[in-house]
Amino acid sequence: MMIPSPWRADFPAIAALQRQDQTYLDNAATTQKPQALLDALAHYYANGAANVHRAQHLPGAHATQAFEDSRSKVAQWLNAGDGGQIIFTHGATSALNLLAYGLEHVFQPGDEIVISALEHHANLLPWQQLALRRDLKLVILPLDSDGVIDLHAAAPLIGPKTRLLAVSQLSNVLGAWQPLPELLALAQAQNALTVVDGAQGVVHGRHDVQVLGCDFYVFSSHKLYGPDGLGVLFGRHAALEQLRPWQFGGEMVLDANYQDARFRPAPLGFEAGTPPIASVIGLGATLDYLAGLDRDAVSAHEAALHDYLLKGLEARNGIRLLGKPQLALASFVVEGVHNSDLAHLLTEQGIAVRAGHHCAMPLLKSFELAGAIRVSLALYNDSEDLERFFEALDQALELLR
């Protein structure tokens, strides 16, 4: 059965990689970019770069207009409506750090922050370090055997001392949707703040932050076919009122004296210094491109590819999947084969997959594994990519066994 991608030609890097005999299946790490984005970047730089929100001249006005248009496009993408603001950061990691520093004053010693056992380092370490700074307790929600946060175990762990819940929407290692409505309800019943890490989730399907009802939603542009160096933080108005500025500098200030200053409200108050203007404009172009695709066709394609991937892995001996992946990716180990050896031989054959701990060391340790191989898919992948991967996998295993 062939599964061609009708969108493959929209991503020029895929053909370039193919000419270098590379098959790109590391999309959960970062994605290739659509021509629409490349055109937008070239257009911005070729037609007059300017700083935003500070100059009265025409280039500045154009740049600011394009920059703020992108903010509206992101708000539409998440259906933020009038419920909150979109803040641009330098990545999902810096958005989460902004929260962990900007909300620090909300916590008293002994308060609890709840995360889950599957969090990648970006949604673990900022909270862990906040807990250490403020003498808080970091509570870890356990997973069930399918790699989903265990709701029965979670219920008693989210209690009156819980000040904040921060969980991933979709695991970057296990490829499973997490039960956000239930978890958010548990946290909201305790008046806790809620943070959703959408780094992986935002790439698959459309998500409505008003329906989700979280206080904060975070994602990074580069995983969503956008430019790198750019993250997005959605915050609900009421929650943003509790967030204090973290980084200080140009344009976030309302009034400055030598000894004191007052700061702007969201979003500009959280965007100190010159933002990644070209990347913001580029993300807008990517979202225009994505919004023009047939949403159901993309979902069906991704589901068919994922099914093809799982069937191919299951057809081979000795392969153990991590959890029960539902979409987007699959992580696995092979009995009696070191993942580093397998990664080495896949690399030799031009297969770009991820090996190692996937920036989620505690999760891998809980499986008693030092690492795993992860194959992750994007809308431009097709069944031939997976066939090349399977051939390379068979060759590698033949050599290693």
Added chain:
Amino acid sequence: MSLPADAALALNAFEQAGSWEQRARLLMQWGDRLPALSDVDKVEANRVHGCESQVWLVGALQDGHWQFAASSDARLIRGLVALLLARVNGLSADELQQVDLPDWFNQLGLSRQLSPSRSNGLNAVLQRMRSLSDV
């Protein structure tokens, strides 16, 4: 400076390897021939961090000549380490300072194993070897 005998042997074998499969087979053979490291040496203090696999490296000057021993739980990195030891074991401190190890792997057709993005750990092993031999 002439090549140690083991290194000359390795160079000859790898120069004749035309495909990635042949190089991989050779690497695994060299890894299999690496003398086992005793369990007392497989301790945290001898672990080389920065590798996807567990790698241990010990080294000592004996009568003015360096003798290193190493092991790994992954086969290909064990092979790479064996090729490293073939090149450096028996060298004097001065000779070890002078040997161009990236060039050695280049001659073997394995230079890509040293690219900065590779996390197999060969770079980390080279660094550890340098810090062991600097004292």
